[in-house]
Structures are given as structure tokens and as C-alpha cells.
Amino acid sequence: MDDSSIRAEWASSHEGVLVVTIDNPPANAMKLTTFRELRELFVNVRDDYVDARCIVLTGHGKIFCAGADTRELSARTTEMQLARSEVSRSCFDAIRRCALPVVGAVNGAAVGAGVVLAASCDIVLASDNAHFSLTEVLIGALGGTRHTARLVPNKLMRYMALTGQRVSAHDVERFGGILQVTSREDLLARALVIAGQIAALSPYGVQMMKESINLTEDLPVTEGYRIEQLYTTIASNLPDAQEAASATREKRKPQWSGQTISLHRTNNPER
Numbered sequence: 234m235d236d237s238s239i240r241a242e243w244a245s246s247h248e249g250v251l252v253v254t255i256d257n258p259p260a261n262a263m264k265l266t267t268f269r270e271l272r273e274l275f276v277n278v279r280d281d282y283v284d285a286r287c288i289v290l291t292g293h294g295k296i297f298c299a300g301a302d303t304r305e306l307s308a309r310t311t312e313m314q315l316a317r318s319e320v321s322r323s324c325f326d327a328i329r330r331c332a333l334p335v336v337g338a339v340n341g342a343a344v345g346a347g348v349v350l351a352a353s354c355d356i357v358l359a360s361d362n363a364h365f366s367l368t369e370v371l372i373g374a375l376g377g378t379r380h381t382a383r384l385v386p387n388k389l390m391r392y393m394a395l396t397g398q399r400v401s402a403h404d405v406e407r408f409g410g411i412l413q414v415t416s417r418e419d420l421l422a423r424a425l426v427i428a429g430q431i432a433a434l435s436p437y438g439v440q441m442m443k444e445s446i447n448l449t450e451d452l453p454v455t456e457g458y459r460i461e462q463l464y465t466t467i468a469s470n471l472p473d474a475q476e477a478a479s480a481t482r483e484k485r486k487p488q489w490s491g492q493t494i495s496l497h498r499t500n501n502p503e504r
Contacts, residue, residue, distance in 0.1 A: 237270055238255065238256055238257035238261075238264065238266065238267045238270065239253065239254070239255060239256065239267065239270040239271055239274060240253070240254045240256050240293075241253050241254075241274060241282070242254070244289070244425050244428070244429075246425060246429075247425050247426075247428060247429035247432060248429075248432060248433075249284060249285060249286035249287065249429075249432035249433075250285075250286070250287050250288075250289060250425060250428040250429055250432050251278070251282050251285040251287070251288050251289070251333075252288075252289045252291065252421075252425075253271075253274060253288055253289065253290050253291075254290075254291055254292065254293050255267065255271070255290075255291070255292045255293065255297070255298055255350075256292075256293040257293075257302075258293070258294065259294075259296075260296050260298075260299035260342075261292045261293060261294070261296050261297065261298045261299060261347075262298070262299045262300060262301065262302040262303070263298060263300065263301050263302060263321070263346045263347075264302045264305060265302075265305060265317055265320060267302075268317075268320045268321050268324040269320055269324070271324050271327070271328070272320065272323055272324040272327045275288075275324075275327035275328050275331045275335075276327045276331075278331060278332070278333060279332055279333070285333055286333065286431065286432035286433075286434075286436055286439070287333055287334050287335075287336065287428040287429075287431040287432045287439075288331065288333050288334070288335045288336070288428070289335075289336045289337075289338055289421070289424045289425060289428050290328070290335055290336070290337050290338065290350065290354055291337070291338035291339075291340055291420075291421060291424070292339075292340050292341065292347075294340075294341070295340070295341045295362075295417075296340075296341040296342045297339045297340050297341050297342060297343045297347050297350075297351070297363065298342075298343055298344065298346060298347030298350055299342060299344050299345075299347060300344040300345030300346045300347055300368065301321075301345060301346050303372070305317075321346065325349050325350070325353045325380065326353075328350065328353040328354065329353040329447065330447060332440050332443070332444075333439075333440070333443075334355045334356070334428075334431050334439060334443055335353070335354045335355050335356075336354060336355065336356045336357075336358065336424050336427055336428045336431075337350070337351045337353075337354030337356065337357040337358065337424075338358050338359075338420050338421055338423075338424035339351050339357060339358070339359035339360065339363045339365075339402065339411075339420075340359075340360050340363065340417060340420055340421075341360065341362060341363055341417075342363065342364055342366075342399075343363065343364070343365045343366075344365075344366050344367075344368055345366075345367060345368055345369055345376075345377055346377070347365075348365050348366070348367060348377055348380070348381050348384070349376075349377050349380040349381070351365070351384065352380040352381055352383045352384045352410075353380060355443065356412055356427060357384070357410065357411050357412060358411060358412055358413050358414070358415060358420060358423055358424050358427070359402035359405070359406070359411050359413075359414050359415075359420070360402065360414070360415060360416065360417035360420045361402060361403070361414050361415065361416055361417070362402075362417055363401075363402040363414075364399040364400060364401050364402060365381075365384070365393070365399065365400050365401075365402070365405055366393060366397060366398065366399040366400065367381060367390075367393045367394045367397065368397045369394070369397075370394060370395065370396075370397050371397040377394070378390055378391075378394045381393060381394070383410075384405060384408075384410030384411075385400070385404075385405055385408050385410050386408055389404075389408065402414045412427075434489075435473035435474075435476075435477065435487070435489045435490075436473070436489060436490070437468065437471050437472075437473040437474075437489075437490065438468060438473055438474070438477075441464050441467070441468050444464070445460060445461050445464040448460055449461060472490050473487075473489050473490055476488060476489065476490070
């Protein structure tokens with residue numbers, strides 16, 4: 234669609250990597266239609282982009298995402314806000330539960346919903362000019378704290394939520410929420426390298442690894458490890474596991490089946 238605020242393009246230098254860009258000038262604010270477009274892309278990515286093995290999510294220009302579009306929020310009612318909340322929630326869930334790994338490339342300010350978008354990714358990189366802020370308290374709203382707690386420790390999340398003040402990418406990196414801070418010019422290239430490393434692995438193995446991580450993230454250690462063991466049992470009997478063993482013995486590069494599986498629809502969010 235010509236008026237779409239989401240672009241999806243293949244990375245020319247890395248096979249199997251799909252670059253998804255939020256493109257809603259001037260600040261990449263999230264309109265209701267943007268949430269819907271992003272949700273549908275991540276829910277249907279395996280059907281619409283069958284050769285995709287990893288996704289890079291970034292923003293166009295100098296801002297990653299300036300949060301919810303305030304022009305839409307100015308006329309909010311309870312009914313409208315409840316409907317909007319469902320769409321945004323299912324969008325974030327679609328990214329987190331996407332069958333393919335998602336590398337976030339935060340190329341500037343991430344505000345409100347922008348922080349949540351980054352937190353929903355599996356791996357996050359950021360440019361050295363990037364910063365993160367939860368400004369909901371400044372505009373009479375709440376939200377974003379549960380996802381932000383996946384990026385930074387609880388006390389830093391509370392500081393962000395209770396003050397609305399920004400935190401630099403370097404601070405988030407210091408606490409492990411960001412894998413690496415790069416120059417703005419090098420950000421996408423570095424994100425593509427990591428996405429390319431993932432895309433070169435077994436689609437079976439990568440998908441099952443992400444599913445097991447998502448399922449066990451909030452479980453106690455014993456229960457979580459039990460699920461990992463069950464996934465290992467399944468994975469070890471799939472064709473790619475046998476190919477990996479053969480390739481190791483024969484000292485050659487594995488030839489993966491190129492397929493994914495559906496143990497359950499982890500990328501089917503609330504609709």
C-alpha cells in the first residue's frame with residue numbers, strides 16, 4: 234500500500250534477512266493503522282515471506298519511534314482507548330512471539346511505545362545517539378513498564394516511569410538490555426551481521442530455541458528446564474539435527490532443510 238507506514242525489504246547482503254522499517258514521518262509515531270500493519274506483518278511473516286529466517290526492526294530517519302500518535306490520543310474516549318489498547322498489545326505480542334527471531338536496531342529516540350517495541354525484540358542494538366523514555370506519566374497515561382522491565386532492572390524502570398526522564402543507550406547497555414551501542418552509521422550493518430548469523434542456522438533449531446525461551450522466561454528454574462529438555466528431545470529427532478551431526482563428522486557446512494514447524498502458534502496474538 235502506498236500510504237503504509239511500515240516497509241519490509243530483503244537485506245541484499247544477508248540471505249534470509251528481512252528488514253522491517255517504521256516509516257511514519259516526521260517521528261515514526263504509532264498510529265492505530267501502524268500498530269495493525271506491524272501486527273499483521275509479524276503474524277503472517279512465515280506465509281508472506283517464506284524465505285525469511287530473521288527480522289531486523291528499525292525506524293526510518295533519526296528517530297526509532299516517538300510513541301503513540303498524540304493526534305489520535307487527543308480525542309480519546311474509554312471505548313476508543315480500550316480498542317486501541319487491544320491492537321497495540323497484540324502488536325507487541327506478535328513481535329515477541331514471532332516464529333522468527335527479531336533484532337531491534339534502535340536508531341534514535343525510543344519513546345513510550347517505542348521502548349515497548351524494542352523490548353519485544355529478541356536482541357537489541359542501538360546507535361550512540363539513541364535514548365529511551367517512558368513519558369506516559371507526563372500526558373496522563375500509564376503503560377510500558379512491564380515490557381521495559383525486560384530491558385532494564387526494576388529500579389531503573391521505576392525511575393523512567395515515575396519521572397518520564399530519558400535514559401541513554403549506553404546506560405541500557407550497561408544493564409544488559411542492549412547488546413551493543415554503535416555509531417548511527419554502523420547500526421544497521423551491525424544488526425544485519427547478527428541477523429545473518431541467525432539466518433545461517435537451522436530454521437528448525439532457531440525456531441524451537443526461541444519458542445522454548447518464550448515459554449520458560451517467567452517459569453521457575455526446575456519447570457523451565459523441564460520444558461527445555463522436552464524441546465531438546467523433539468529437536469534431536471528432526472532432520473536438521475541429523476544433518477548437523479553428519480556435517481560435523483564430515484567436516485562440511487550443513488545443508489539445512491529450510492523448513493519450520495508449528496508445535497503451536499506462538500505468533501498468533503490476541504485478535
